[in-house]
Amino acid sequence: MQFIILFTVLVSTYLMIIAKRTPALIRSFRYQSFCLFMATFIIALHEHGLVLYIIAALLFILKVVFIPHLLYRIIKKIKASEDLGLFINPQLSLLWALGFTYLSWVFSARLIGPDNEVKVIMLSVAFFMVLTGVFLMIFRMTAFAQIIGLLVMENGIFLLASMVSGGMPFFVEIAIFFDVFVSVLIMGSFVYKINKFFTHIDVNKLSRLRG
């Protein structure tokens, strides 16, 4: 079961890499978050911990329902182009992503050791997600990609914490959720403002703001 979920996470991350339009990216993010929710929920079922149920529920509400919804609404509101603005085309991005997968696998194999294969795969998927998040932030032009990239990184860290080390302390987890929630709100309003001032949300063109 765990492997299936990890595999779907991987696939959804690949989908993000090849996405050309913002709604597709958000949709893939939704799939990814849902997979994470499933994984957490299954662990909760196994261990019957109230804390884990709460975390799973928060995950579902925040990352599967609220944040994608908010982003969709902003897209509709600002009426900007749905194009993500790619520095690197989908095919080449996919190649990069394959490279990342290999790299993160090698990295986690070295880190954990070859005998514990389950953990190696978990760690490499988590690490791959973090790398992909940064990749999205760098090679996509619009501010939406930056937000989603950050969220993907956060998902990766969540996966890392919950599956490799059995979850972070409850209060830390709550704090992180709150953090993500607030940061998405702030970044959303920033995107809104940037669009208002510059009539685009292309981060690439903000370089003339430097001192």
Next chain:
Amino acid sequence: MLDTLLKQFFIFDSLSLFFLGVIFIISLPSAIYSLGYLKGECSFRKIILSWTLLVLFVLSMAIIVTISNVFLFLVAWEIMSLVSYFLVVFDTTHEKSIQAGTIYIIMTHIGTAFLVAAFMMMYKYAHSFDFVVIKNACLAMPAPVKDSIFLMLLVGFGTKAGIVPLHIWLPYAHPQAPSHISSIMSGVMIKTAIYGIIRFVICLLGVNSSWWGVLILILAVITCLVGVIYALMERDLKRLLAYSSVENVGIILLGLGLSMLLLSLNMSYLAVFSLMAGLYHLINHAIFKGLLFLGAGSVYKATGTRDIEKLGGLIKRMPQSAVYFLIGSMAISALPPLNGFVSEWLTLQAFFLSAFNSAGGTRLFLGICASLFALTSGLAAACFVKAFGMVFLGLPRSHYAENAKEVPLSMKSGMFFLSLLVVVFGLAAAGIIKLLVKVSAVAMNIDIGSMSFSLNNFTLPAQAGQSIYLSVPMLASVLLVTGLLGFVAYLLFNKGKLVIYNTWDCGYYKLGPRNEYTGTAFSKPFRIAFSFFLLPYRKTQKVRESFYHIKSFAYETRTTFVFKKYVYGPLVVFILRSAKFMRRIQPGSIHLYLAYIFSTLLLLIIFMYKF
């Protein structure tokens, strides 16, 4: 509780106590002096600020010389640097202060960086910041590590002490601070660097190769000569004093370097002797340089200018200050029987004695050092003839000097106290030497129970190999008697021949401020003699109406600051250029910045995979 804390973090051996004494001897009169000096100069709130900074400054220096923990030493060192920076820029109305402060803070932090590096290397071997542990760890340190620590300490402390070519900040920062602060900075602050060298190199690290002492000696000789030559050329009174501080730090380092050399040659008696000479000059310099800075401050307070060419004739307008300045000038020119004479004489004797007791190259080297040191003393005397003569004698060269008034009592009392010390430290040399020998023996951890250092009987030669003899009171009385006899003879045989005439007129009849002898003219022979170093240039500009009639004539002469032009100028240009080059990696694109982070991450992973 307090007792254990004191024992844990402080040391009060005689070396520390000696420096503590130096600090308070100079700070006290300077503080009293500042009462009058700051009155009317700035607002009440600023006076309060100046007192707060002064107290912090003195306190930080006191901590520096007594602390026994490297980490806390650095903290106190940094507090001292920062507080002195604020004192340099205290006079915010002048743009020059800001510039001087900037140069000072950059240089002092370069020095501190070297100190931090050296201390970290010590920590690596000792795993503790405590002096005692470090001292034990240094015994087991490999020689190359010791050498590099020594070099870093030398650069670090040398920056603060003003060793050439790291002296660049000193002539900017010292004159710009208020005068009582200049006197503390020049008199005491640069001495904390000497303390650092003694404490960390001689006490903790331990001298293990003779080239350390040789290096310090070479640097010291260069420092002496460069300092005094620049001082001779200077026309700003306080900058002249600052350059002279550079020179005197060189003299102190001569004693210090000689003792390190002798220590590595296993000549412990002379090592103690020469360090004692260095320490003696240290306290003497603190006293008379403090006095001279206070005197220069009085001149500044009374006239509003520090330009020697605009002063003159002040001896009639402020006679007491003139006497104090004269005493300081005589002391720094090493005239007997004042204190500067004793310490310079002792340093020279240390050189001669060690040259007599060594052979071959060492002997030659020490001889050369001694001769260059003697040259320095002579030039210093010339320099202060210029300083005193041009400021206090002759006719006033501008309205600044004409309207001068004697300074208030608090300023005079500060100077009086230091003048008294100048005389006392000259006349009581025999007793002070005995005290300082103990300090220097503690610093080098040498047992002096079997040695005798008294100068008033002939016991010194037994161990030194040559006989030397000095009795300052006797010298003083001989000078006094000769002077009196000369005066009596003058009164007896010269009556009736006395002609009262215009000052410095020399038969010219109409000498005015504009055609009077000036400081620049006085220093011209030296400018020519040292032209290979000073690289003077002159610019003349004639505007002719016809061949026979010149309408106007402009003449300008300057000396080139070799270190500024050929060392620091190119360095600054290089740094600015590379900074401009580095700016290219900051185009302002968020994507690029993220890419930097990302590629670093990837590289680190690949790096980990490789190794």
